[in-house]
Amino acid sequence: SFVLANGRGASVDPASVLARAPYIAVAELTGTAANGRILLAVPTAQADIERLFADQIDTADEVTFDRTAMSLRARRRKRLHAITLAESPLAVAPSVTTARILAAGLIDAGLDRLPWSKPLKQWRDRVMFLRAAEGEEWPDLSDAGLAATSESWLVPTLSDKTALKEFSAGDLSDALMALLPWSLRARMEREAPTHFEAPTGTMLAIDYETGQGPTIAVRLQELFGLTTHPSIAQGKVPLVLELLSPAHRPVQVTRDLPGFWRGSYAAVRSDLRGRYPRHPWPDDPANATPTRRVKPRGT
Structure with missing residues (x-):
């Protein structure tokens, strides 16, 4: 297969002596632009091409983005229209132009690669x-x-x-x-703070990436005594509370802490008292003291 000066592709019979020539001068071909068939041609040398078409040969430095290496590559190419006659690697000299090429390549590769x-x-x-x-x-x-x-x-x-x-x-x-x-x-x-401070003083990171909204994971006992649901954005957005057991296992998710205290807390309390008997589980959590500790021995 050969690339013609006009950019079209064309081929010869693999058994032809022309198939081994680095360059050929084509006199006749047939077929479509995408699938040309060379009917008549003769081998030619690069020196003859450069002598006969000197006024049409350009030498230019090209910088491209190598996605595999995630870096720029520079080459000096000598071309006769679409035909590359010679090329050699160059060192890349950083500039505004190379910065644009690198930026475009990085964006195309995906911003997650940054x-x-x-x-x-x-x-x-x-x-x-x-x-x-x-x-x-x-x-x-x-x-x-x-x-x-x-x-x-x-x-x-x-x-x-x-x-x-x-x-x-x-x-x-x-x-x-x-x-x-x-x-x-x-x-x-x-x-949109980075953390929420629990009533116990624990600083809890707010996760803004979850699909359910800004979320904190907090042990249930650290919210005892809290009668208003935590919110951000000037009170417009309630935090999603992932309530955890003393062992940091998920217990419940809520956007209404006062409603949780009044409602399903009773069932959760019954379960947790059996699994964590050394921890306090008050009947009235909205008016209890928040804690990170177990009950003193003997109580």
């Missing part, structure tokens, strides 16, 4: 939660939104880089956090 840290993932989820809860004043940090705005946040931080391995978690964090205006940063801390 060096996300756990705190940055939570930060992104918090921003997206507030955007869904309060509107478009909060930036769109979805995959589609980030891909559409890569020129403003990703390209600048890649101007001195040629591979994903040179892009650190700190670089990614700085680039993304710059998308959140200063005017919204204090509001974010108030309305």
Whole structure:
């Protein structure tokens, strides 16, 4: 098979002497553009091509993204239209142009390939939660939104880089956090905090990534005495409470803690008293003292 100068492909009989020639001059062919058949041709040498078509030969440096290596590759190519006559590797010199090529390649490979840290993932989820809860004043940090705005946040931080391995978690964090205006940063801390403080003082991380809404996992006994359901976003969004046993096993999920105290707590209490007799299980949890401890011996 051969590539013609016009970009079409064509082939000769594998048994033909032409099949072993590096270049041929084609005089006659038949068939479609996608499946041409060479009927008449003669072998030719690269030196003759370069002599006869010198005014049509271009030499250019090309930078491409290598998805396997997640890095840029540069080559110098000598071409006669669609035919590559020679090529050699080059070192990649970082620039705005290479940054755009690298950014496009990384986005095409998937934003999950970037060096996300756990705190940055939570930060992104918090921003997206507030955007869904309060509107478009909060930036769109979805995959589609980030891909559409890569020129403003990703390209600048890649101007001195040629591979994903040179892009650190700190670089990614700085680039993304710059998308959140200063005017919204204090509001974010108030309305979408990283943690909820239980009545016992335990700081519980809020998971914004779950499909059921912002969620905390907390031992049931640490919420004794709490008569209002925990919420965020200026009280607009109740936290999903994954209530746990003393052994951190799931007991119940609720968005209405006062209703739980009045309702199904009695059945849960009956079960937990049997499994964890050394722990306090008061009749009136809404007015009991929260605890992380077992009952003193002898009580």
